Amino acid sequence: MHELYMELFNKxxxxxxxxxxxxxxxxxxxxxALLIIVVLFLVLMERKVLAWLTIRKGPNRxxxxxxxxxxxxxxxxxxKEDIMSxxxxxxxxxxxxxxxxxxxxVIYGLMPFTEKFVAINLAAGLFLVFALSSLxxxxxxxxxxASNNKYSLLGGMRSAAQAISYEIPLIISVLSIAVISETLNxxxxxxxxxxxxxxxxxxxxxxxSWNIWPAFIGFIVFFICSIAxxxxxxxxxxxxxxxxxxxxxTEYSGMxxxxxxxxxxxxxxxxxxxxxxLFMGGYLSPFNGxxxxxxxxxxxxxxxxxxxxxxxxxxxxxxxxxYFVILIIxxxxxxxxxxxxxxxxxxxxxFLLPLSLLNLTIVAIVKYLLNTGNI
Amino acid sequence: xxxxxxxxxxxxxxxxxxxxxGVVFMPRIVYSAVSLILxxxxxxxxxxxxxxxxxxxxxxxxxxxxxxxxxxxxxxLTGKISEKKLWIAFAPRTLFAFAIxxxxxxxxxxxxxxxxxxxxxxxxxxxxxLPSLETIETLQTEGTTGIIGKALFTKYVLPFEVLSLLLIxxxxxxxxxxxxxxxxxxxxxxxxxxxx
Numbered sequence: 001m002h003e004l005y006m007e008l009f010n011k012x013x014x015x016x017x018x019x020x021x022x023x024x025x026x027x028x029x030x031x032x033a034l035l036i037i038v039v040l041f042l043v044l045m046e047r048k049v050l051a052w053l054t055i056r057k058g059p060n061r062x063x064x065x066x067x068x069x070x071x072x073x074x075x076x077x078x079x080k081e082d083i084m085s086x087x088x089x090x091x092x093x094x095x096x097x098x099x100x101x102x103x104x105x106v107i108y109g110l111m112p113f114t115e116k117f118v119a120i121n122l123a124a125g126l127f128l129v130f131a132l133s134s135l136x137x138x139x140x141x142x143x144x145x146a147s148n149n150k151y152s153l154l155g156g157m158r159s160a161a162q163a164i165s166y167e168i169p170l171i172i173s174v175l176s177i178a179v180i181s182e183t184l185n186x187x188x189x190x191x192x193x194x195x196x197x198x199x200x201x202x203x204x205x206x207x208x209s210w211n212i213w214p215a216f217i218g219f220i221v222f223f224i225c226s227i228a229x230x231x232x233x234x235x236x237x238x239x240x241x242x243x244x245x246x247x248x249x250t251e252y253s254g255m256x257x258x259x260x261x262x263x264x265x266x267x268x269x270x271x272x273x274x275x276x277x278l279f280m281g282g283y284l285s286p287f288n289g290x291x292x293x294x295x296x297x298x299x300x301x302x303x304x305x306x307x308x309x310x311x312x313x314x315x316x317x318x319x320x321x322x323y324f325v326i327l328i329i330x331x332x333x334x335x336x337x338x339x340x341x342x343x344x345x346x347x348x349x350x351f352l353l354p355l356s357l358l359n360l361t362i363v364a365i366v367k368y369l370l371n372t373g374n375i
Numbered sequence: 376x377x378x379x380x381x382x383x384x385x386x387x388x389x390x391x392x393x394x395x396x397g398v399v400f401m402p403r404i405v406y407s408a409v410s411l412i413l414x415x416x417x418x419x420x421x422x423x424x425x426x427x428x429x430x431x432x433x434x435x436x437x438x439x440x441x442x443x444x445x446x447x448x449x450x451x452l453t454g455k456i457s458e459k460k461l462w463i464a465f466a467p468r469t470l471f472a473f474a475i476x477x478x479x480x481x482x483x484x485x486x487x488x489x490x491x492x493x494x495x496x497x498x499x500x501x502x503x504x505l506p507s508l509e510t511i512e513t514l515q516t517e518g519t520t521g522i523i524g525k526a527l528f529t530k531y532v533l534p535f536e537v538l539s540l541l542l543i544x545x546x547x548x549x550x551x552x553x554x555x556x557x558x559x560x561x562x563x564x565x566x567x568x569x570x571x
Binding site: 017091096123132134153157160164184188 | 379380382405406409412429432435436439443482517520547
């Protein structure tokens with residue numbers, strides 16, 4: 001691909017240096033397009049699923065079954081007037097949505113959607129994901145402060161406190177994954193989950209070697225903490241409507257609000273993809289080998305076309321698992337009430353943190369026994 | 376590739392210098408804090424250019440997020456400072472601050488020019504020679520996380536543990552300072568024995 005791209009520049013007579021500089025930007029353009037599509041679909045899905053769970057109809061006017069509702073909403077947000085009240089800190093008010101949104105877009109590039117579709121394949125990718133996701137907290141706090149509104153400030157403060165206290169059990173539970181797969185590279189973590197536990201039939205399915213089995217407690221801790229990280233019910237204190245109007249984004253409107261909205265739903269998608277990548281085998285199929293390999297190998301003999309099919313299948317498995325996780329998160333939203341602020345802190349420090357340490361200990365012992373060959 | 380490397384280096388250095396100046400000369404303290412974030416991230420960028428990926432990410436997670444969030448919290452909770460415009464005062468205290476930072480500057484200047492080479496030749500902690508091309512290539516593909524981890528748990532295990540002792544001392548200090556005198560510190564594993 002790289003040679004092809006450079007050849008294009010040669011034919012057009014543009015110096016090669018511009019090609020070298022613009023080459024790394026291309027994956028980001030793809031990722032940005034993916035992000036928009038994912039969020040548009042996710043908003044619609046959330047509204048439809050919540051309507052279904054609470055026995056309502058949901059959006060059903062724009063397009064067939066209301067499919068174009070989010071597109072209409074997006075257009076509405078784009079052409080809305082950008083209101084900024086007089087006492088806001090104008091520079092930080094404008095800067096905050098960008099600080100929230102930019103790191104999340106980089107995290108999209110780090111995710112292994114298929115074997116080859118990884119925009120940035122980094123050796124310490126897993127570590128960078130958490131570094132960048134914590135960077136969004138700074139933006140939220142700044143948004144709360146710059147709005148010059150007590151509800152926004154409270155929302156921003158709550159968000160920072162929540163993100164900091166839930167990040168600790170989250171990262172310790174992820175540490176167990178690093179222990180199991182002996183790497184921080186996300187693609188390698190997925191690869192390490194293939195192969196099953198034995199060569200026997202059925203036991204060699206990939207589903208048996210997913211990280212969820214040795215690190216099951218870690219998975220539960222990760223799941224709870226990830227809901228808290230993306231500020232969703234029952235942990236949606238930073239934007240509790242009944243107490244804080246809308247939290248840190250109360251004063252925002254138009255495109256700036258759209259950026260917050262986009263960041264929130266992208267974070268939901270990202271954390272689900274991360275959960276699937278770390279615990280549920282990422283883009284691997286749950287069976288032994290890929291279905292398209294088994295089904296088409298007698299029909300299609302061209303290896304390249306077969307590989308394309310395999311890539312589509314990998315994307316399918318990843319998205320299927322991810323949307324399953326998102327469905328459960330939405331189900332929780334429709335079911336549970338909100339926690340109190342003190343309950344939130346106690347739950348994290350006194351329950352989740354010891355549990356994540358227990359998980360790390362169990363995983364380390366299992367790994368040691370496996371390495372010495374005692375199991 | 377050489378040109379691109381240089382281009383990015385000068386770009387990051389430019390942003391770093393401008394944001395570092397911004398930290399000092401911005402009239403409002405919140406702007407200083409925000410430009411400090413930018414300065415920290417630019418330093419992370421320079422670490423990336425030196426193939427130190429683990430260090431760069433640690434720079435972001437500890438300094439650009441952890442430290443600055445505490446700073447911003449402190450600024451928000453002391454509401455009156457954030458409203459005012461501040462400027463450098465010409466007082467003896469300022470001269471003292473200039474002297475200290477000047478001493479640091481000279482030290483660093485000495486370290487990165489002649490001093491470093493001298494120290495490197497005398498001791499075997501720093502290797503005076505540049506790493507070979509193969510070493511750099513393996514660093515770029517495998518990252519530095521494993522090497523740093525091994526070094527921390529073998530060669531530098533004593534300094535590492537001493538540092539953790541420092542953190543525990545800081546934590547205990549925070550608990551003692553915030554503890555009210557009437558607080559009950561008895562936990563679930565111990566109980567008071569009733570005396571008849």
